[in-house]
Amino acid sequence: MSDTPAQLDRSATIEDVASQASVSMATVSRALRGLPNVAPDTRLKVLEVAKKLNYRADPHASRLAAGKTFSVGMAVPQLGRWYFSQVISGARDAFAAAGYDLLLFALGSGAERARFIHEWAVLEKRVDGLLLVDLRLDPDELEAVRTARTKVVSVGDQYEGFPSVTVDNKAAASVAVRHLINLGHETIGYIGDGPGPLPFSVPNDRRAGWEQALREANLVPLADLEASGGFTVEGGHRAMTQLLTARTRPTAVFVCSDEMAMGAVKAVREHGLRVPQDISVIGFDDHDLSEIIDLTTIRQPVVDSGRVAGQLLIDAIAGDTSAPHHVLPTELVLRKTTGPYGGRAD
Amino acid sequence: MSDTPAQLDRSATIEDVASQASVSMATVSRALRGLPNVAPDTRLKVLEVAKKLNYRADPHASRLAAGKTFSVGMAVPQLGRWYFSQVISGARDAFAAAGYDLLLFALGSGAERARFIHEWAVLEKRVDGLLLVDLRLDPDELEAVRTARTKVVSVGDQYEGFPSVTVDNKAAASVAVRHLINLGHETIGYIGDGPGPLPFSVPNDRRAGWEQALREANLVPLADLEASGGFTVEGGHRAMTQLLTARTRPTAVFVCSDEMAMGAVKAVREHGLRVPQDISVIGFDDHDLSEIIDLTTIRQPVVDSGRVAGQLLIDAIAGDTSAPHHVLPTELVLRKTTGPYGGRAD
DNA sequence: CTGAAAGCGCTTACAG
DNA sequence: CTGAAAGCGCTTACAG
Numbered sequence A, B: 001m002s003d004t005p006a007q008l009d010r011s012a013t014i015e016d017v018a019s020q021a022s023v024s025m026a027t028v029s030r031a032l033r034g035l036p037n038v039a040p041d042t043r044l045k046v047l048e049v050a051k052k053l054n055y056r057a058d059p060h061a062s063r064l065a066a067g068k069t070f071s072v073g074m075a076v077p078q079l080g081r082w083y084f085s086q087v088i089s090g091a092r093d094a095f096a097a098a099g100y101d102l103l104l105f106a107l108g109s110g111a112e113r114a115r116f117i118h119e120w121a122v123l124e125k126r127v128d129g130l131l132l133v134d135l136r137l138d139p140d141e142l143e144a145v146r147t148a149r150t151k152v153v154s155v156g157d158q159y160e161g162f163p164s165v166t167v168d169n170k171a172a173a174s175v176a177v178r179h180l181i182n183l184g185h186e187t188i189g190y191i192g193d194g195p196g197p198l199p200f201s202v203p204n205d206r207r208a209g210w211e212q213a214l215r216e217a218n219l220v221p222l223a224d225l226e227a228s229g230g231f232t233v234e235g236g237h238r239a240m241t242q243l244l245t246a247r248t249r250p251t252a253v254f255v256c257s258d259e260m261a262m263g264a265v266k267a268v269r270e271h272g273l274r275v276p277q278d279i280s281v282i283g284f285d286d287h288d289l290s291e292i293i294d295l296t297t298i299r300q301p302v303v304d305s306g307r308v309a310g311q312l313l314i315d316a317i318a319g320d321t322s323a324p325h326h327v328l329p330t331e332l333v334l335r336k337t338t339g340p341y342g343g344r345a346d
Numbered sequence C, D: 001c002t003g004a005a006a007g008c009g010c011t012t013a014c015a016g
Helices: A004-009 A014-021 A025-032 A040-052 A059-066 A082-097 A110-118 A120-126 A139-146 A169-182 A201-216 A233-244 A258-270 A302-317 B004-009 B014-021 B025-032 B040-052 B059-066 B082-098 B110-118 B120-126 B139-146 B169-182 B201-216 B233-244 B258-270 B302-317
Strands: A071-076 A101-106 A129-133 A151-155 A164-167 A188-192 A226-228 A252-255 A280-285 A296-299 A325-328 A331-333 B071-076 B101-106 B129-133 B151-155 B164-167 B188-192 B226-228 B252-255 B280-285 B296-299 B325-328 B331-333
Touching (some): A025 A040, A059 B059, A071 A082, A082 A129, A082 A302, A082 B082, A082 B101, A110 A120, A129 A302, A169 A188, A169 A280, A169 A296, A169 A331, A188 A201, A188 A233, A226 A233, B014 B025, B014 B040, B071 B082, B071 B120, B082 B101, B164 B169, B164 B302, B169 B201, B169 B280, B188 B233, B188 B258
Parallel strands (some): A071 A101, A071 A129, A129 A151, A164 A325, A252 A280, A280 A296, B071 B129, B151 B164, B252 B280
Antiparallel strands (some): A101 B101, B296 B331
C-alpha cells in the first residue's frame, strides 16, 4: 500500500491489455477495432481483458496515429436562440447515434467568426467534419472550405461543392403573403433583417417571396412597409412599432421569425390595436410557444434540419462523395393572429 | 509541378518551423507557448516564421505529450429546451474567453447517461474539466467524480467536494407562494415534476418552498393541489387541466417553470376561465417570452449561472482548489397573470 | 493470423 | 539560453 493506489487510479493502456492477454499491442488494436485477420479465440481473449481493465483507446493517441478524431464540429451564429438550439439538438442526435462527439462553436461576434475561419487549420486536426449553420461564406472562404480535407455540410445556405439542408424560403414566404392577400389585405408589411454584407440567403429569400407575392397581386412593396427586427423578440417589437408609425400603415405583416412575430404582436397591442382585427401577423418557424400564443405561422422542420444535416455529415465522413441539397418542406399553420381585412371579432 | 500541390495543402509542423527558423523544435515549442528561457531575438524569429507558415500546434500531439487538452466538456439533460440552451450559452462565453473548446453532451435517455458515466475514463483524456448541469449523481457516482483527475463543476445541484452554482429554490418558491397568499388566495396549487429516483434538488426544493409557505399561513398542501408537468409546455397544459378538474380546484397555481406556466395559462383559458381573474398563475425562470405573455414569474439569472459555472471550471483547471458554492439571486417579477382572489378585471 | 518496429507531432527533463 | 533524445499511447505497413 505504498504507491499502488495511484496505480489503481491510472487508466489502462493498450500495453496493459497486450501483456495481460499475452498478445502484441498490434493484435489488441486490431481485435478491438474489429479488423480482420484476428483469430476468433484471440479476439475473445482480448475483448475480455479489455473489458476487465475497462480499457478505452486514448482518442488523442489514436488520432495522432491514424488521423481520425471521431469528433465533429458545429458552428452556429449564436447559442441560446430557439432556432439554433433546435438545430443543434437534431444534429446532436445524428452524431450521437454514429458515435461522434460534438465540438460546439458560437460565432457571435465578427472577431469570433474571423478567428474560426483563421483557425481552420487547427480545426481540421480536431474534427472529421464540420456542420456550418447560417455561416455566410464569401467566395474566398468558400474555396478554402471546398478544398479542405475536412468534410463540410451547410444548414440554411446552399453552396455548390458540399451538401446542404435548407427550406425554400422564397416559396414559403410567398405562401404566407398570399394567405394575407387572400384574406383581403392590400397593404402588407415585412419584418426581416437588414441586408447584410454577405449573401445570407434566409432573410433575402423571404423578402423576395414577399415582394413576388405582392407584385403578382399587383400590390406595391413600398419601402415604408419594410423593417428590420434582427431576429429577436425586442427587435420584432421595435420593427412593428416602426411600421405602425410610418406614413403607410400595413393591415397585415409577414414576419421572418416567430420570435420577432411575438414581439410584433405585443407592439400592436401596446398601440391599442387588436390582432387580428386591426392588424394580422404571420410568423415563420412554428416555435414551441407559437401554439400557446395562437400565432399563425409557416412551420419549418427545424430539428429535422439538424438531424438530416448531421446524417449527411456522417455519410460524407464515411466516404459518401455525393453532395445532395436537401430542401425540407414547409407548411402554413393557421391560427388566430391572421384574419380578414377589416374583420371584426368572431 | 509533380506532387508538390499536395505538399502545399499540408499544414505546417513544428519541424517546418524549426528548420526555417534555424532552431530546435524544443525552442520553437518554448517560444510559441511563452515559456521563459528564450532569447527575445529567438522568440521573435520563431513567432515570425510560425505566422508565415500559419503554424498551430496539433492539439492531439500536445495533449499526448503534455496532458492538457484545452477542451472542456459540458453535459446537459437535454438540448433544445430554453433553460439549458441559456446555460450553455453563458458557459460557452466563459470557455471561449479562456480559449477552451467545448465538447457538448446531451444525456437525454438513461442509456446515454449510463454511457456517459461509464465512459468517464475516456472523457478524462479528452477534456480538462467537466460542467455538469442538473445531472443527479448518486453516492457512488459522486465518489467517482470527486476522485477524478478531471475538474468538475455542477450547475443546479450542490455537492460537497467541488464548486457549484445554484439558486435558493426553496426560498424563491416561498416568495412566489407568499405573493399569492398576499393576494388573498387560500387554495394554491403546485405544478412541478414527479419525485425522481435520485435527489434532484430543483423540483423538490421548490415544492418544499410551496409547502412551507402554505403551512406558515395555516393552509393545507392537499395532494389534489399537486400535479407534474415534466418541465414542458404540453406537460404544463396537462397538469393544469388535471388541477382544474380535481375535487379541490385551486384559485392560484405556482408553476416550476415558465414554459409549463405558459401551457397552464392556455389550459385555464381553454377551460373558459380567465387569468388572473379566475385563476392566478406564477412561473419560474423569466423566459425570454414571458414578458410578451405578461407572465408573473420568479426570475433567475440563467445565462449568468452558466457563465459563473464556466469561470469556476476554468479557475479549477488553473489550479484553484477552493470549492465555492455560488448561490445566485432570484427576483419576483410582477406582471399580469396573478391578481387578487376573486378579483375582477381592472 | 501475429509481432517487432517505425512513426504520428508534439513536450519535457536533462545536459550543456 | 539552446538542443538532442526520450517518450506520450496509439496504428500501420512490413515480415513472417
